[in-house]
Amino acid sequence: MGRWQPDARGRMAKAALELYSERGYEQTTVAEIARRAGLTERTFFRHYADKREVLFAGSGELEELFVRAVAEAPESAAPIDALGVGLDAVSELFEDRREYARKRQAVITANAELLERELIKLASLSAALADTLRRRGVAEPAASLAAEAGLAVFKVGFQRWVLVSEERGMAQVMRESLDELKAVTAGA
Amino acid sequence: MGRWQPDARGRMAKAALELYSERGYEQTTVAEIARRAGLTERTFFRHYADKREVLFAGSGELEELFVRAVAEAPESAAPIDALGVGLDAVSELFEDRREYARKRQAVITANAELLERELIKLASLSAALADTLRRRGVAEPAASLAAEAGLAVFKVGFQRWVLVSEERGMAQVMRESLDELKAVTAGA
Structure with missing residues (x-):
């Protein structure tokens, strides 16, 4: 053995x-x-x-990469833009795993137990991102709200990126989702 | 019987x-x-x-109330402000249940199984809100992003409202969280 x-x-x-x-x-x-x-x-x-x-073998790697990129974003970057740097980094990780991601998402969506585990992992990611923002000097509740907003972009962008009809790369889809979030919270 | x-x-x-x-x-x-x-x-x-x-006896009532308030918000309201109307409505529901909410949150936070169920309920609420926004004519991905953003405000505001040190009413805490979210996504 x-x-x-x-x-x-x-x-x-x-x-x-x-x-x-x-x-x-x-x-x-x-x-x-x-x-x-x-x-x-x-x-x-x-x-x-x-x-x-x-099925969540990669979630540790994802969290680590996302957190590191946010931590290392330019000091001058606003919290939401530091999260944008993190989204760019994770997009690079996923870019050549689209088929795998599609299959995985289909399996998870079909099973309540798996969906629960997915939600737990995402909540842990959100907490880690909020913590990273606090280390960058962001106060509460701004840090938690920004982390949740960044995660919303990741979730919605990811669901879009795995669609069979979606041909654009993940980085582009994520950037568009982030812009859309900014527009929608600005009351557009 | x-x-x-x-x-x-x-x-x-x-x-x-x-x-x-x-x-x-x-x-x-x-x-x-x-x-x-x-x-x-x-x-x-x-x-x-x-x-x-x-422990989730009230989640149906919460979802119903939130969804109805968003659906009935003035037609001219932007998606994020329609969600703000929903947050006002649910705040009214919770206002006299603070002690109950505090105890409940302590129990849920202490148990992984309960936390999972809570996350599932919140995901269902988010999906219902996105659906309501689509019925108001909001396109995707704006509808899903706005719903997730509204839910972020609800989650973070709720955690703040149940703090023993927090004396302000839920409606006020929620409005402040919404303003904070708007500021943080605007790159403040």
Whole structure:
């Protein structure tokens, strides 16, 4: 069991998404996921707490990247524009994962349990962004409101970007959503 | 069992919150909630699907009230200001329930399962508000972004309003949060 398994995490995440898409989330077992990835159940549980968590393998990376980009945005940037820098950074991460993101979103939308976990992850991301803004000297409630607004852009932009009819890149869709949010909150 | 039980729903919600505050959510059984409310377990399950749901007894009323106020806002109101009318309406509903709201929030924050359910309810509220804005002729993605922004104000304002140190009324806290959101998205 101690053998080195190149990208075991990634292989299991890929296998899980394939199986969830083919047969449905409910109908898939951890044993089947491990088998498809050419690994053991024990290896699965070394990397993921449960069948849900395997679909959120990338959420730590997403949060880290988003937070770092906001933290490192030019000091002069207003909170909402620091979040814009973060949206640019995460767009780059997703740009070549569109097919994966589409499949994943379809699986998550179809299952209440998965949707719950997704909402928890997004709430954690929002809290981390608010914290990052406070470290940049933004007071409350401005920090929390800006973080929630940035997250709204991410959620709505993401839903748009995964549409089959949407051909533009994620960075462009996100920037447009951010502009749209600014317009709509300005009372346009 | 067929006897008329005045406000059975409300009595059970009150009993549940008391017990969850005293002993913790995990440690409380449905039988205990029913007993404290002077009702039977069978009556409990006639009103609530489970131990979680009893804490969300008011979420339907909240959504209905919020949606109706937004739908009936002056036709000339911009989307964000129609949401402001909705926030005024729900503030009125909550104004005399501050102690209840404080206790409830403390119980929910302490339990991951309850937090999940809360997030699901808020996501449903956001979807209902976006739908209401679309019926007012607001296009996408503006409708979804405005709804998410309005919900951000509600969430952040609510957290502030339940603070023991916060003495101002909910309507005032909400209006201030909305103004703050407008300022922060304008790049202030």
